[in-house]
Amino acid sequence: MSHASTSVQDRPTPAPPAPGNSLSSRTLPRLAPLGFAAVSIALGVGIGAAAGWHSRVQWGLIAALLFLTISYVATSVVENQRQAKDRLATSLVWVCFLIAVVPLASLLWTTVSRGSERLDLYFLTHSMAGVLGSEASGGVYHALIGTLEQVGIATVISAPLGLLTAVYLVEYGKGPLAKAVTFFVDVMTGIPSIVAGLFILSIMLIAGLEPSGLMGALALTILMIPVVVRSTEEMLKLVPNELREASLALGIPKWRTILKVVLPTAIGGIATGVMLAIARIAGETAPIILLVFGSQLINPNPFEGAQSSLPFYIYEQYKIGETASYDRAWAAALVLIAFVMILNLVARGIARWKAPKTGR
Template sequence: MIVQTGIQPISVGRRAKDRIIQMLIFLAFALALIPLVSVLWMVVGNGMQRFDLEFLTHSMRDIGARDVGGGAYHAIVGTLEQVLLASLIAIPIGLLTAIYLVEYGNGGRLARTIGFFVDVMTGVPSVVSGLFVLAFWILVLGMPFSGFAGALALSILMMPVVVRSAEEMLRLVPRELREASYALGVPQWRTIVKVVLPTASTGIVTGVMLAVARVAGETAPLLLTVFFTDSINNDPFQGPQMGLPLYVFDQAGRPTDSAIDRAWTGALTLILIVMLLNLVARLIGWWRSPARRRS
């Protein structure tokens, strides 16, 4: 039982510090979960009352603030179309820009300028992007209030998030991987598509997922570009649409219990849609990632 090595046991002070930090970190996590649990508890508890087939399949047409019943079908369709259109605009531009910054920019003047303005764009408040689309698209170009106008505003918010997260992940791909690919005679663009992007895919999907989650819940830009409607409008290019966040905001502002109930149920639906998006994105990222084989 005599230990003869020079290794000393960890001193009490260092051990205590380690324990205290560990406790603080556990506490931080618990603290962060309190609002999540509270929000979900209230949304599920209050939202389940009206979460029925009628809510999912009917619009608010001919239903007053005091009436019970009614639903959010028009808002669900609107949100799905708007977010899809925004993603179709923002994800390709954002991803390509990130590739330019990391692979082609070489720290040149254009790359630095773009990088700088992506930072600026990150700070574009949602309400300002709505104001911009309202004036540019609707007032100057004379286009109608539409789901597409809302999608334009959302895509402005989405782009910098996609660029920043994709850039961060692309930069973490080891230089040696690219060099190995070049050494095998693979052109640069194929190296990027076949080696760099798959390596970074999990992180990029996480970033895109956060971007989608961010814009799916935005209310302020829709307020100024999509306008309100109580009826179903399946065409995102023509006429006012509704969005789920807008629906929640609208119903929450009506001072009756049945409207407040609809607001909570709308919130529940919105959260479910976003969670589903998250889950699918995460599964894709997991499925396609080389990290699956690594660990």
């Protein structure tokens, strides 16, 4: 017994962990990043004001650099180098996020603040017929009708074509034909809008056609199809192959498997992709200038006569150069943003409604 106790007592005591290398070492409070941000903002404003810089962008960049530096140094002193590198990476992600969001938030705030001054029921229900550019009256009704019709026609044409093309590429496409289709879809994705407008304009000149909303919709269709194809293709690739194999194992034909299993599973992403394509074409101006020609009157017939649209209306009012026209341009921009946001909300509702049920 004495020998055993002696051997236990003679064992060397393990050395304590080195400070800064143990997972149980000191840690900063959870709200420390907020404190670092507050200190960085105060120092950035102070340094910018002391240096005589009047640009708030410069103040913000100084504050961002100080935030990264303070976060790394404080974490290194209190915790360890490993945690400092982790906090530096996290802080860098937050700084990049804010740098990307600030211009968008500023643009949205400016559009809402400037556009809401002129936006009312009268503005939405009247056209510019007989209204001079310097007058404060007039509205956007004719342009709103034109945008709805042109975007609607382009969507009716593009959505089925893009969906069927994506289904072919994912489910059936093999060999040189599929590679050629993929190549041309990639090329069409980068086509400038003015090129699409010139292509339809050349057809109009050859066939002797007049400007109309349909011509503008055809140019928008060229811009919309590759976006729908690419987004739908990616969504279909995300559908697990096990679902296809289970359906085919039950003896269900492939076309019915695609219709009843694959498409309902990916309907949410497909709807979102279509909305992104609509958001892109809704703000195009160059094809509308070439093909629709613009009009101050209400023309509900997209197949005959000149029409207007919201992007063309904004360009037209800004070109006038009067205070009243600037107000109408900002109000029309706000209407265009609201139009895209409403479509996005509708698409999300449809996607949620049509999404496959996950309950037991």
